Amino acid sequence: MTRSGTNDSNPVHPATTAGAPAPTPTPAPTMRAVTQPRYGSPDALRVTLVPVPSPGPNEVRVRIRAAGVDAGTWHLVTGKPYLMRLLGFGVRGPRSGTLGLAFAGEVDAVGSAVTAFQPGDRVFGSHGGAFAEFVCAPESMLARMPSDAGFDAAATLPVSGVTALQAVRDAGEVHAGQSVLVIGAGGGVGSFAVQLAVAAGATVTAVCSGSKESLVRSLGASEVVDYTQTDVTALDRRWDVIIDIAGNRRLSRLRRILGKRGTLVLVGGENGGPVLGGMERMLGATVLNAFTSQRLRGLISRENAADFDVLAAAVTSGAIVPAIDTPYPLAEAGAAVTHVAAGRARGKVILVP
Ligand SMILES: NC(=O)c1ccc[n+]([C@@H]2O[C@H](COP(=O)([O-])OP(=O)(O)OC[C@H]3O[C@@H](n4cnc5c(N)ncnc54)[C@H](OP(=O)(O)O)[C@@H]3O)[C@@H](O)[C@H]2O)c1
Incomplete structure (x- = not known):
């Protein structure tokens, strides 16, 4: 509180004129995301509210419709094997607070330098933070969805x-x-x-x-x-x-x-x-x-847009058909990770925000 008694903690807003009501700061838009500050058990994963990310000049913001859960997610949740902590994934907790890598969805906003995509495009790709309602990914890590494929199927491809x-x-x-x-x-x-x-x-x-x-x-x-x-x-x-x-x-x-x-x-x-x-x-x-x-x-695989396109073409031609296990809601991310880690998944497990 200021000495005049008004709540003026947001320096962006101009000073209140006498008699006029204090402007209400617009709250930053938030989204649901599966976050994890520390390594631990998948049971401890929770959905929290975090700010919706804003795309940088070369980034595309995607409204996520499906995210892929893979064996690597369990490693990121638990921090095991310990070697990965030394390889740059984070010592006490994952560097990216929001989990998830593979996703499919619709372009929601684009950065000023993006040329290949526009709002409304159906895309898939990989970038940290996919267990959420939105993710901002570099344009270079996205591809167009295979025609006629659903979001669940496309989210199995990037990883x-x-x-x-x-x-x-x-x-x-x-x-x-x-x-x-x-x-x-x-x-x-x-x-x-x-x-x-x-x-x-x-x-x-x-x-x-x-x-x-x-x-x-x-x-x-x-x-x-x-x-x-x-x-x-x-x-x-x-x-x-x-x-x-x-x-x-x-x-x-x-x-x-x-x-x-x-x-x-x-x-x-x-x-x-x-x-x-x-x-x-x-x-x-x-x-x-x-x-x-x-x-x-x-093999140490590397996700890239050229291979996303190869896989999209293979799905379109019918050469591959993604095998999808039961989709889980975002709130059950822990159960989805446990299901994969137990080796019970038949094909790919999907999270749906
Ligand atoms: N090198 C890389 O760049 C890279 C990239 C991605 C993933 N990976 C690794 O690849 C592995 C598989 O990943 P994923 O996402 O496919 O995992 P996943 O979906 O859990 O699939 C593993 C499958 O192996 C089967 N399995 C378990 N024990 C087995 C055994 N003793 N012999 C034969 N099959 C067995 C399981 O089902 P059943 O037991 O019912 O048959 C399960 O379907 C993980 O270790 C992951 O970390 C490596």
Whole structure:
């Protein structure tokens, strides 16, 4: 309070003239967002009200209609493995207070230097802060939605779709006539990897739990190995390409079922320990690669608009159909993250603001 008794804490407003009512400061518009100041359990995630972000000159503000939940979200919520805290994600809590990365929605406002998009465009992309009603993302991290696709389907593409694309096309160099083994085939990344390998002309064997056999067959897998019944690394078989997404199997076991000149792509795998989280396998593969005729690759995927366009075209042509698990409302973000982390997701989990 000022000495005159008026509430003049907002310096933007001019001084009140005698007798006139004090102007009411316009409150900043707010939105609902899933925020997290500290690493911890997904159960602790809550929706809070935060200011609606304003786009910078090269940014586009998107009204989010669907956001993708992936295994990486669990890592950001819990801060594990600890190595990621040292890699710049934040020591005590995530750098971006609002969670979420992949989204789809409508352009709501554009910065002064934006040329490719205008309000009303249907777009998808990736940027921190997607578990909210609005996000501001650089123009360069957006693409137009595949024609006829829903927001749920488009929100699956920027992280899981791009990871699968870079595993199959770039690291795996999958081509027609090859045999490809996809381990973790029923999850977010795996469901795309199966379809992309089939679209490249390969014959795909999927490794998943028995409950997901019908799903992976519907995606194009010609053979399914239920890992709860059969250890795929003990089979007397060799594949041209192995895309290893789940299970953290030992490198030596995977190499046993890889062709002599075959390619192993390490994408992920949970339960790799609280400190390194399985990164040691990637490091091991990089070193070993120099001493073997097999090609051993560790993948670190990078989201980019060119690959968003490739995936949008694949959806439009029908080459891939995003497999979507039950959508969750924003308020149940914690349950959605737990569902994915437990490996229960059939395809991709979506959050709807
Ligand atoms: N390298 C990168 O740049 C990059 C990018 C994105 C994600 N990732 C990593 O990739 C991994 C998968 O991500 P996601 O989003 O696809 O996760 P997800 O949706 O949870 O899928 C993982 C799937 O693996 C299956 N699974 C669990 N244990 C298994 C085992 N022992 N053997 C075979 N399958 C098993 C699970 O279902 P069933 O058990 O029912 O079969 C689940 O469907 C995560 O570790 C993530 O961190 C890496």
